Amino acid sequence: MRSSTAKDHYFRGRDKARLGDIEGAMEEYTTAIGLNPDYAEAYIFRGVAKREKDDYFGAIADLTKAIELQPDNAVAHSFRALLYEKIGNHEAAFADRAKAEKLTKKSGQK
Numbered sequence: 001m002r003s004s005t006a007k008d009h010y011f012r013g014r015d016k017a018r019l020g021d022i023e024g025a026m027e028e029y030t031t032a033i034g035l036n037p038d039y040a041e042a043y044i045f046r047g048v049a050k051r052e053k054d055d056y057f058g059a060i061a062d063l064t065k066a067i068e069l070q071p072d073n074a075v076a077h078s079f080r081a082l083l084y085e086k087i088g089n090h091e092a093a094f095a096d097r098a099k100a101e102k103l104t105k106k107s108g109q110k
Contacts, residue, residue: 006036013045022052040069044076051079056087074103 013028029046032039047062063080066073081096 004031004035006032006039006042008032009035010039010042010045013042013049017045017049017052022049025049026053038069040066040073040076043069044073044079047076047079047083051083056083059083060087072103072106074100074107077103 009028009032013025013032016022016028017025026046026049029042029049032042033046036042043062043066047059047066050056050059050062060080060083063076063083066076067080070076077096077100081093081100084090084093084096
């Protein structure tokens with residue numbers, strides 16, 4: 001039997017989140033991050049899960065880490081902008097939104 005990889009736990013987290021098991025999803029993302037501390041997508045989706053639990057500051061911390069790992073990740077900037085808006089930090093929200101828009105235009109996405 002092979003041992004589970006960070007990617008295995010990440011995808012289990014995605015499955016659990018789809019099924020509404022947010023706590024289980026967070027546990028899987030946390031395990032993925034423990035196995036691979038540079039796994040930006042796991043930080044992003046753990047941030048999404050934390051947002052579902054109204055842990056806005058925890059979600060912002062995870063998205064900030066994802067952005068440190070992948071500075072050109074438009075999705076992370078966009079989601080963090082929404083969270084900054086939610087906590088009333090409009091200046092940071094504006095900056096993240098502008099960065100996400102710039103990155104999206106640069107990559108040719110809509």
